[in-house]
Amino acid sequence: MASYDVIIIGSGPGGYVCAIRCAQLGLKTACVEGRDTLGGTCLNVGCIPSKALLHASHMLHEAEHNFAAMGLKGKSPSVDWKQMLSYKETTIEQNTKGIEFLFKKNKIDWLKGWGSVPEAGKVKVGDEAHEAKNIIIASGSEPASLPGVDVDEKVxxxxxxxxxxxxxxxxxxxxxxxxxxxxxxxxxxxxxxxxxxxxxxxxxxxxxxxxxxxxxxxxxxxxxxxxxxxxxxxxxxxxxxxxxxxxxxxxxxxxxxxxxxxxxxxxGRKPFTEGLGLDGLGIEMTKRGQIAVNKEWQTNVSGIYAIGDVIEGPMLAHKAEDEGMAVAEVIAGKHGHVNYGVIPGVIYTHPEVANVGVTEEELKETGRDYKVGKFSFMGNGRAKANFAGDGFVKILADKSTDRILGAHIVGPAAGDLIHEICVAMEFGASAQDLALTCHAHPTYSEAVREAALACGDGPIHM
Missing domain, CATH: 3.50.50.60 (FAD/NAD(P)-binding domain)
Structure with missing residues (x-):
């Protein structure tokens, strides 16, 4: 029977990041995964493959709608669906193999198979039992359906x-x-x-x-x-x-x-906890079928923790990653922290959509005095040059202190632009702090600065 400081069940973004951080902190670590490849839903059948198809199909859209206007003439490309799927599979393989390499580099044992917890301090994988001082459940989520809707994964x-x-x-x-x-x-x-x-x-x-x-x-x-x-x-x-x-x-x-x-x-999706043996352990669950945890991600059973999609909060890979790093710090005797008020969300369509913090509706509901700074991408030179003028940047700030409370972006590279505002919010910055920061020209990021200016005397280019 192998013995570990930490065993993590699930190798998705929460699980594999947690495993790497645990190993970096000097903990003997193993990760349980029943798939043939590491990376969980995100890398295998979620975030990564969907982004590959989004990228490929956007290139087709550009060729069909914008190439000619830029002087790029020629026959419009045809779609080879099998090749596009092959490209997607190559993308998956590169990423999952990358996690496998990181496990080897950090001396993390991959326990291949589906895991369960027969009792506190033990994890069973197949017919083998392993001892662990700490167990972290990071088993992720699965698609939710509706009554009367039978999924066959074909039609x-x-x-x-x-x-x-x-x-x-x-x-x-x-x-x-x-x-x-x-x-x-x-x-x-x-x-x-x-x-x-x-x-x-x-x-x-x-x-x-x-x-x-x-x-x-x-x-x-x-x-x-x-x-x-x-x-x-x-x-x-x-x-x-x-x-x-x-x-x-x-x-x-x-x-x-x-x-x-x-x-x-x-x-939507629902927590995937089937077969873990949680009922037998007496682990408390929420009304929505999530694992209940305290502020240090520990369940009501000592030595058993949970992170990611199986606990409350948005089902986002980066939220799981943050929790994975934080719980590793806690187990290593350090201080683990996640700022749940500064977790961005992104939709990877074109244009992209991104948000962080509160919405205007939430501010109205709480009665907080606020101001809005907004700037359209039609006023951004780079966006107009790239046929990407649709959308806007919207910043919400406290009316008296000017502190940034939230931001919402529809536009080019919104998923990247939002992080400037995330960093600002993490450090308690004001809209004026953003407005006074020099931004390179011509970039999409200038729209963020203009929105921040709009919280004060007004934007320059509108």
């Missing part, structure tokens, strides 16, 4: 099946207007699919800033995505090659049917 698919379809569907129906549905819907719309998004609520991307929701939906409509809002899906009916989605409109309870070649179920 009715989750994000996993949508990343490996046999062909580009002529008609794709996406159930759910959240991040996953809009990203993958964008991929297939660029590749020629007729994409219809069916959403229960009256807005897309629930929880985001209202102005962002409206602008983002308009831009996606311009790109060919159709939306049916306020629609409650009742069921799907599938054959080997086709499907029907039956839904009711909430406003009048009328029933409707829409045909599809493929249905993507993108109604």
């Amino acid at each position: 009715v698919v989750t994000s996993t099946g949508a990343l490996e379809l046999g062909r580009v569907p002529k008609k794709l129906v996406v159930i759910g207007a959240g991040v996953i549905g809009l990203e993958l819907g964008s991929v297939y719309a660029r590749l020629g699919s007729e994409v219809t998004v069916v959403e229960f609520l009256d807005v897309i991307t629930p929880g985001m800033d209202g102005e962002v929701q409206k602008t983002f939906q308009k831009l996606l409509k311009k790109q060919g995505l159709e939306f049916i809002m306020g629609a409650a899906v009742q069921k799907t009916e599938a054959t080997k090659t086709k499907a029907k989605v039956i839904y009711k409109l909430r406003k009048d309870d009328s029933e409707h049917v829409i045909d599809a070649d493929t249905v993507l179920v993108a109604t």
Whole structure:
């Protein structure tokens, strides 16, 4: 029986980052993973492969819509779907092999198989039991579905099946207007699919800033995505090659049917804790099926911790990474910290959408006095040169102190631009601090500075 200081169950971003940090801190570390490759959902069937397809399909969009205007003439490229999937698989392999290399470099043992915790201090993998002073559950999440919607991963698919379809569907129906549905819907719309998004609520991307929701939906409509809002899906009916989605409109309870070649179920994710043996251990769970933890990510059972998608908070890879590093610090006797108020969110469509901190709706609800600084990318020289003038940067700051409370970006490279504001918020900066910081010209980042200026006397280029 092998003995470790720490055993982590799950090798996704939370798990593998936690394992590396534990090893760096001098702890004898092992990581349990049942897949043939490391990296969890994110690297294998989530973040990384979807970004590969988003990038490839965006290149096609640029060739079809913008190349000629730039003087790049020639026949528009055709889509070799099998080659595009091969490119995606190569991207996955490069990343998962990279994690395997980091495990070897940091002397982390990969315990291959599915893990369970028969008792505190022990982890069982297959028929083998291993001792651990500390156990960290980082088993991630799985797609959630709806009653009456039977997923076969061929015609009715989750994000996993949508990343490996046999062909580009002529008609794709996406159930759910959240991040996953809009990203993958964008991929297939660029590749020629007729994409219809069916959403229960009256807005897309629930929880985001209202102005962002409206602008983002308009831009996606311009790109060919159709939306049916306020629609409650009742069921799907599938054959080997086709499907029907039956839904009711909430406003009048009328029933409707829409045909599809493929249905993507993108109604969120739920914690994956099956087979871990949590019931037998008496580990407390939340009402939503998450593992309950304290401020140091410890469960009610001594020596057992949990991080990432299995606990409360946004299901984001970088949130799991931060928690993984923090819990490693705690176990090593140091101070682990995660600032949950400064965790960015990004949607990798084109334009990208990014946010951090509070929304304007949340500020109104709490009655806090605030000011808004906003700048359109149409006033940004680099964006106009690159056919990327859609969208804006919006900064929310406290009215009396000018401290930045949140930011929301729709536009080019939004997922990268948001981090300047994250750093500012981490250090308690004011909008004026951003406004007085020199930004290189011409860059997209100048739009961030202009939005910060708009919190004061006003932007220069608008």
